[in-house]
Amino acid sequence: MLEVDVRGFSCPVPLMRTKKALEGDPAEIRVLVDSGTAKANAVNLLKDSSYDVAVDETPDGWTIVGKKA
Amino acid sequence: MSGKRLVGPSAWIFGAAGAFIGVVAAWLVSQGNPGNMGLCIACFLRDTVGFFGGAKANMGAVAYVRPEIIGLVLGAAAASFATKEFRPRGGSSTLLRFVLGFIFMTSALIFLGCTVRAWLRLGGGDLNALWGVLGIVVGVSIGALFLKGGYNLGRAKHLPAPAAWLGVALAVALLALALASASGTAPNGFTVTKAKAFATGTTPPAVFLKGAGGKPAAVLKPEGAALAPDGSIVGADGAVVASAEAVAKAKPQPGGKRAPLAIALVAGLVLGVVAQRSRFCSIGGIRDVVLVRRFDLLFGVIGLLVGAFVANVALGQxxxxxxxQPVAHTDALGNFAAMAVAGLAAVMLGGCPFRQVIMSGEGDVDAFAAVLGMMAGAFVAHWQGIASSPKGLSPLGWPALGVMAAVLVAIALIKRERTA
Structure with a gap:
């Protein structure tokens, strides 16, 4: 599965890197974030790009998994 | 199916949050805040610094611990705590963020307002803010180019738990000071601008309180000066300090215009929750459009503008x-350039000053450093006379903007990460 680790980056780097990763049209993608804003941005971007999204809380943030709908 | 929406459902959230903030800001003006300054992060942090700096730092007219700032931090802390987003983090070029905050504030004080107030000024009919908004667009677009070229301040790390409380600790300390000066008189060693004080445009200015019928009642400054029968203010040595005409044209001192403490504090708390949950940003919308072609966040500032406009019309403001225009100057090029530098600094910080205040409540030490940088910038900008006045830019305004723009470009080049 394609993984994007954007933990610790300020806006809009998490959004930029997630968007770049989506350019390859992956069937599944995992995004690691550690701020609420990055989480919301990544979730919205994945949903708007027709992915089914699941969010898991981890000790140092959240893991967002997107599967092509 | 690979449908890609340019505007998602979150546009409604940003738009509603922006409109709400705009309405509350306009309402705060009706409750006593300065014109088109119901909410201004730069002005309010500056006023708070003025409480410490006072007349010695040329901040006698802008000295008041703004309860809105305290509310924003505490509201954001509570909202992030409730949603488990309160996290101690930092270490992403913390010192550079202090410098970026410093530069943001200094250029905001050359414009006379932050990137939030630029929209609020426009929503109140201040057309000078058009130049400011144009400056924001240009500054933010340049910042987007830097980001495209690989600029970033590096990763923040998880920090020990106590670090998360820095923003809250500052807010609580300020709350204590605000309550200690709630009577309108500052504790020893601190300064609070007299409520509803007016200042003439003369050098040095005469400061007085208005009595019934809008006539000057008590002269506060200069020491020993008094009101003459012809309406002028005369100094202790008998020389005219301000003519009757200057007295009639005197303007309220911004620090003396304020909503009641409880109202300002509660409004700040509510706005802090709304901003934390919505992630409203006054520059992020333009940045996202330029950079990633996403329009959702842009609805935040559109909502802010529309909300402020409608509420200002409804309130007769x-x-x-x-x-x-209140607390504004008419130097078009100065307004444009100052907001271009401020917009660029804000993009390089990763969010506008409003966001920095909110994130410092969420436990973000880097954002806290940016807020401290803004406060330091406010002190220096007034102390050294870099800040503008309603008459226009100070002689140091343009040189300061030039130096700050050069520093921003240097930081952008230093912090460029080459990615494949």
Whole structure:
């Protein structure tokens, strides 16, 4: 599965890197974030790009998994 | 199916949050805050610094611990705590963020307002803010180019738990000071601008309180000066300090215009929760459009503008034009350039000053450093006379903007990460 680790980056780097990763049209993608804003941005971007999204809380943030709908 | 929406459902959230903030800001003006300054992060942090700096730092007219700032931090802390987003983090070029905050504030004080107030000024009919908004667009676009070229301040790390409380600790300390000066008189060693004080445009200015019928009642400054029968203010040595005409044209000192403490504090708390949950940003919308072609966040500032406009009209506060706008000057190029530098600094920080205040409540030490940088910038900008006045830019305004723009470019080049 394609993984994007954007933990610790300020806006809009998490959004930029997630968007770049989506350019390859992956069937599944995992995004690691550690701020609420990055989480919301990544979730919205994945949903708007027709992915089914699941969010898991981890000790140092959240893991967002997107599967092509 | 690979449908890609340019505008998602979150546009409604940003739009509603922006409109709400705009309405509350306009309402705060009706409750006593300065014109088109219901909410201004730069002005309010500056006023708070003025409480410490006072007349010695040329901040006698802008000295008041703004309860809105305290509310924003505490509201954001509570909202992030409730949603488990309160996290100690930092270490992403913390010192550079202090410098970026410093530069943001200094250029905001050359414009006379932050990137939030630029929209609020426009929503109140201040057309000078058009130049400011244009400056924001240009500054933010340049910042987007830097980001495209690989600029970033590096990763923040998880920090020990106590670090998360820095923003809250500052807010609580300020709350204690605000309550200690709630009577309108500052504790020893601190300064609070007298409520509803007016200052003439003369050098040095005469400061007085108005009595019934809008006539000057008590002269506060200079020491020993008094009101003459012809309406002028005369100094202790008998020389005229301000003519009757200057007295009639005197303007309220911004620090003396304020909503009641409880109202300002509660409004700040509510706005802090709304901003934390919505992630409203006054520059992020333009940045996202330029950079990633996403329009959702742009609805935040559109909502802010529309909300402020509608509320200002409803409250009878709307006044369109370039001249005689509250706490504003008419130097078009100065307004444009100052907001371009501020917009660029804000993009390089990762969010506008409003966001920095909110994130410092969420436990973000880097954002806290940016807020401290803004406060330091406010002190220096007034102490050294870099800040503008309603008459226009100070002689140091343009040199300062030039130096700050050069520093921003240097930081952008230093912090460029080459990625494949």
């Amino acid at each position: 709307f006044s369109m034009g370039f001249e005689n």
